[in-house]
Amino acid sequence: MKSLAWMAVAVALFAGLVPATPSPAQDRPKPVPRPGLRFEIRQLCVDANEGCAIADVNRDGKLDVIAGRSWYAGPDFASRPLRSIEDWNGYVQSNGDFAYDVDGDGWTDVIAGSFIPTQVHWYRNPGKEALAQGRMWEQHLLGDTGASQNEGQFLHDLDGDGVPEWVVDSWKKQAPLLAWKLTRETREVTVKQGRNQKKVKKQVPSLQKIVIGEKMNGHGMGFGDLNGDGREDIFVETGWYERPSGDAFAQPWKHHPDWNVHASNPVIIRDLDADGRSDIIVGKGHDFGLSWWQQLAPEPGGKLRWKQNRIDTGFSQPHCLHMADLDGDGRDELITGKRVFAHNGRDPGGKEPPCLYYWTWNPDTKQFARVTIDEGRVGTGLQIRTADLNGDGRLDIAVAGKSGTYVLLNKGPWIE
Numbered sequence: 001m002k003s004l005a006w007m008a009v010a011v012a013l014f015a016g017l018v019p020a021t022p023s024p025a026q027d028r029p030k031p032v033p034r035p036g037l038r039f040e041i042r043q044l045c046v047d048a049n050e051g052c053a054i055a056d057v058n059r060d061g062k063l064d065v066i067a068g069r070s071w072y073a074g075p076d077f078a079s080r081p082l083r084s085i086e087d088w089n090g091y092v093q094s095n096g097d098f099a100y101d102v103d104g105d106g107w108t109d110v111i112a113g114s115f116i117p118t119q120v121h122w123y124r125n126p127g128k129e130a131l132a133q134g135r136m137w138e139q140h141l142l143g144d145t146g147a148s149q150n151e152g153q154f155l156h157d158l159d160g161d162g163v164p165e166w167v168v169d170s171w172k173k174q175a176p177l178l179a180w181k182l183t184r185e186t187r188e189v190t191v192k193q194g195r196n197q198k199k200v201k202k203q204v205p206s207l208q209k210i211v212i213g214e215k216m217n218g219h220g221m222g223f224g225d226l227n228g229d230g231r232e233d234i235f236v237e238t239g240w241y242e243r244p245s246g247d248a249f250a251q252p253w254k255h256h257p258d259w260n261v262h263a264s265n266p267v268i269i270r271d272l273d274a275d276g277r278s279d280i281i282v283g284k285g286h287d288f289g290l291s292w293w294q295q296l297a298p299e300p301g302g303k304l305r306w307k308q309n310r311i312d313t314g315f316s317q318p319h320c321l322h323m324a325d326l327d328g329d330g331r332d333e334l335i336t337g338k339r340v341f342a343h344n345g346r347d348p349g350g351k352e353p354p355c356l357y358y359w360t361w362n363p364d365t366k367q368f369a370r371v372t373i374d375e376g377r378v379g380t381g382l383q384i385r386t387a388d389l390n391g392d393g394r395l396d397i398a399v400a401g402k403s404g405t406y407v408l409l410n411k412g413p414w415i416e
Contacts, residue, residue: 035414036371037326037358039397041378044072045079045405049092050339050381052400054389055099055108058131063389065407066097066110067400075390077407082110082137083123090344091115095382098155100164102142102182102205111142111166113153119144120153120166120180122205142166143180143207151219152265152382158223158232159248166207169221169265173238177217180207181249210249212241219285220263224270224278226295227304235267235280258304262286265382268321268334273366280306283318283336286347290318290336292368311359311368316349317342322384324395326358326410334359334368335386340379340402354379354403379403 049068057064062074069092070079086093098111100122107125123137143166151171155164158179166180185206188199218237226233231243234253238260241253264283272279277295284290290312296305311334312318319339323332337356338349345351356378359368381401389396394410 037373038411038414039373040409040411041374042077042407042409043404044077044407045070045400046403047092047405048087048090048402049085049094049405050401051094051096051112051383052381052385052398052405053097053099053110053383054385054387054398057099057108057125058128059107062391063387065385065389065398065405066099067398067405068092068094068097072405072407080131081134083112083139084136088115090341093117095150095152097383098153100155110137111155113150113166113168115150116148118146118148120207140204142205145178145180145207145209147175147178149175152221154221154223154266156223158234158243165210167221167234169219169236170217171219173218174215175217176214177212177234177236177241177253179210179212179249181210183208212253213255214252216255216257218262220261220265220267220282222263222267222269222280224280226269226278226280227298228277235263235269237261237263256304259306264319264321264336266321268323270323272361272363274363281311281321281323281334283321285319285339286317286342288313288316288349294366309366312357312370314370315355315357316352317347320380320382320384322386324386326386326395326397327360327413328394331361331363333371334361335373335384335397337373337378337380337399339381354401356380356397356399356408373397373408377403378406378408 052067054063057071064074065072071082093114094112095115099108102109102122109125110123113120120142121139122142126135147168149170149172151169154167157164168178184203186201187204189202190197190199216238220237222235226240233243234241239257244251264285268281269278279295280293291308291310293306298304315338317339318336322335326333335358338354340354353376355375356373357370359370379401380399385398386395396410397408399406
């Protein structure tokens with residue numbers, strides 16, 4: 001009865017999908033043929049911040065972690081101040097950190113958005129001396145999107161020109177899908193001259209509005225070539241946007257209302273089964289459920305078809321997904337876990353303990369197998385980042401969420 005009930009829900013949620021036939025065994029993670037990897041867990045901070053990034057902030061050749069109010073200098077990851085952020089309704093009023101040299105001075109800055117405020121700010125890296133003294137980073141307005149109800153944002157190159165766009169995912173289904181091109185404009189700004197200040201006109205970084213779709217957005221986003229035409233498309237809760245040929249921004253993108261799913265942010269789009277068609281890995285960001293959608297041959301009229309395959313239902317709120325080659329075998333692992341108190345504990349399973357896992361992918365059996373990184377301590381927020389933080393040749397993990405900001409150093413396989 002449990003399996004039949006799940007199928008009914010799946011049919012209702014995934015209109016246009018071909019659901020798999022679940023069995024009781026599918027409710028349990030697949031056994032792993034080896035012990036997996038061991039991680040050294042370092043807690044850097046406890047607050048409600050849920051975004052993080054990795055970059056060499058102070059240009060000393062060592063990677064650092066950026067997370068909300070602070071940056072953490074490698075290799076010891078001691079806390080340094082970065083910016084002030086207000087608390088809001090159980091959250092920190094920030095939903096992502098993006099490391100990017102906005103002003104082109106060679107020092108990595110930070111771009112950050114918010115849940116409710118419509119303004120996007122960038123924070124200028126003050127340089128070597130000021131960083132060493134622990135100074136705060138200057139806040140600058142990048143642009144006002146006019147968009148509230150922001151589930152998250154992405155810094156993603158939509159048109160392939162080498163400069164990323166700021167793409168806003170709204171939890172509101174009927175919101176427009178907007179991208180914002182990083183550019184410059186002339187503004188009147190206040191500058192200091194000795195003890196005095198005066199207003200001058202100056203070229204400053206800004207955002208230029210691009211309309212992908214006038215309406216139809218929603219919770220969840222991902223980027224990839226869904227229809228095999230060689231152009232990257234956009235997944236949203238209410239379906240997908242097809243990139244037009246030629247100039248990506250010369251016309252609106254066509255919206256295909258092929259599904260309606262309250263998805264993770266991001267979803268992962270890639271060809272898992274090597275059949276030449278892109279598949280999708282989807283988490284239910286505010287419920288139990290992690291699955292991969294196998295793309296089948298399209299219908300005669302060209303509509304895309306999918307078969308849903310369950311990965312895991314043993315934990316709730318897999319809100320952000322990430323893939324990286326943790327074990328160095330040439331194949332990426334799937335990394336996610338429980339977003340702690342995603343809706344302040346009101347989601348199904350919202351008050352269960354934190355957890356963080358990775359899954360290996362077997363291309364022969366076309367199955368994922370779960371490996372535990374941590375249970376009971378480390379959860380996720382809105383971003384998972386990976387990089388070799390300590391220079392040992394293995395990819396490490398940084399996460400930030402309401403269970404804290406953590407660095408998880410990859411120590412390689414367990415020795416039996």
